[in-house]
Structures are given as C-alpha cells and as structure tokens.
Amino acid sequence: MATGIEGIFLDERRRQRTKFTIDAPVVVLSCGAIYSPHMLLKNGIANRSGQVGRNLHIHPASKVIGIFDQEINAWSGTPQGAYSDDFAAEGIMLEGFFLPPAILSFALPALSRKLKDYMADYSKMAGFGVMVTDSSRGRVIRGLGHFPLVLYNLNQTDTDKFVKGIDIVSRIYFAAGARKILSPVHGMDELTSVDDLEKLHRAKVRASDLELSAFHPMGTCRMGDSSKNSVVNSHLESHDVKGLFVADA
Ligand SMILES: Cc1cc2nc3c(=O)[nH]c(=O)nc-3n(C[C@H](O)[C@H](O)[C@H](O)COP(=O)(O)OP(=O)(O)OC[C@H]3O[C@@H](n4cnc5c(N)ncnc54)[C@H](O)[C@@H]3O)c2cc1C
Secondary structure, eight states: OOOEEEEEEEOTTOOEEEEEEEEOSOEEEOSHHHHHHHHHHHHTOSOTTSOTTOSBBOOEEEEEEEEOSSOOOTTSSOTTOOEEOTTGGGTEEEEEOOOOHHHHHTTSSOOHHHHHHHHHTGGGEEEEEEEEOOOOOBEEEEOSTTOEEEEOOOOHHHHHHHHHHHHHHHHHHHHTTOSEEEOSBTTOOEEOSHHHHHHHHHTOOOGGGBOOEEOOOBOSSOBOSOTTTOSBOTTSBBSSSTTEEEOOO
16 A cells, blocks of 8 residues: 655755655656656556556657648647548548747758758648557566666558558648648658659558657556556556556556
8 A cells, every 4th residue: 555655855966865755645656658657667566467568559640741832831820720530530630730940950851952942941831740549559668777668669550540641631732732742751751743642552651661759658557447457447546556546648
C-alpha cells in the first residue's frame, strides 16, 4: 500500500543533496506515458502483470506541404482550425497545421540552395498533417542512467494508412491549384501532379521511407479489470499497490 513518497533533492548541478519524505493517504503518479512507467520500473513496483511500459501507442503523424502560386499566409488565423475526420474509421485523421519559419525550414526535404528556394515560397505554403491511429505497439524500458528507452516499430498496416492519407491530402491540394507538394516520403520529396501519386502507390513505401513525428504517447500503464494483464483498474488505481493511482495518458 502506498503511504507517501521518498525522494532526494538535487542541487543545480543535479548532485544529490537532502533526503525527504512525504506522508500521504494516496499517491498519484502523473509523469506522462513515458516517465510514469519508467518511474515504476526504476522502483520495481506495481508490475506483477509485466505490462508496465508495454502497449505504447503514439498516434504517429506526418506532414504534407502544398506550395501554391498565390499567397496563403498560413500563419494567420486559428491554428489547427481545419481538419477532416472523414477517414477516422480507417484510422486516418487530417489536421491543418503550420510552423514558424525557423522550425519549418529544418523540417523540409531539402538543404542548401534548394531549401532557400523553398523558403522563398513560405507565404505560399499550406500545411496539413496526417495522423494515424496506430495498431503498432511500442514499449518503454529502462535505458542508461536516469533515462527511459522508447522502442517502437511502425508496422506495414499503419505505413499503408500514411500512404493513403498523403494521397488524400495531395489530391485536395492539387484540386485547389497547388503547384507542387512536398511529401514526407523519402525519394518522393516533391510531387508535381496527380500522376506522381501513382508512383507513390507503386513504390511500396516502407516505414523507414517516412518522415514521422508523434505527440500523443499513451497506454503504457494499461487499464483493465484483471491484475494479470493490466496495471491499473478503471479507477486508475494500481492492482498491486493500494492507494497508488496513475493519472496520465
Ligand atoms: C506539440 C503537441 C501538440 C499536442 N496537441 C494536442 C491536441 O491538439 N489535442 C490533444 O488532445 N492532445 C494534444 N497533445 C497531447 C497532449 O498534450 C498529451 O496527451 C497530454 O499532455 C498528456 O498528459 P499527461 O498528463 O499524460 O502527461 P504530460 O502532460 O506530459 O505531463 C507529465 C508531467 O510530468 C512531469 N514529469 C515527468 N517525469 C517527472 C519526474 N520524474 N518528476 C517530476 N515530474 C515529472 C513532466 O515534466 C510533465 O509536466 C499534444 C502534444 C504535443 C507535444
């Protein structure tokens, strides 16, 4: 049963200083889906199920940039003000987004002169993200030192969802008059017509061909009725340690 926490204050150089103890009737662990399981694994608690750190889902995401002839000024207006969930049943969400120049510039598929040419069209760019409900599962384990190690491989089913999402966004951009599209598929960085999308489908895209990021880590202290295959119950309380709650994604 959890009765509080013990810790050690660090100084500004992260050297360990004074110990402290806090007595508490309940303890809530809420370090997020990467650090909460890491905390449990480091302390060797609440893991009789062996599920702590498993079942990591991340909603992997990628971006498609359309470059138009006219000014878009995509920084103006409400961020993420447009989206489509028409393909949600297939695990594909399409969300408008845009980035400040300093960040977008290192997220474009170019260097040197070509990158400069792209950035000259910054005001004519539009951005849409493709986000995928992942059937792939990752895992958080203990890494070196104080840090967790995150393992994750995107499976082919989820990779195919990206190809479909990129195809849909690209067709919308071309229909709206885009001159070219910067895709997140390595080797097919620049698409200039709908015909190029046929090449995308013929290319048999693999996970390692995609430029991806993710913002929604979740699931690593799995909820369930049985202590055999889940970490917390439906009240977020650990099956193993009474009074210990995990409240995060
Ligand atoms: C760029 C971005 C955009 C997003 N957009 C959306 C969106 O539009 N809609 C949406 O629903 N979600 C969005 N999300 C996801 C959402 O932010 C997260 O799902 C949510 O914040 C997770 O909450 P949490 O409490 O699990 O973890 P967190 O919010 O990550 O909180 C965990 C906290 O624990 C602290 N912590 C970790 N380890 C320790 C430790 N050892 N000691 C003390 N403190 C510790 C961390 O500093 C952090 O403050 C976005 C995320 C990002 C990064």
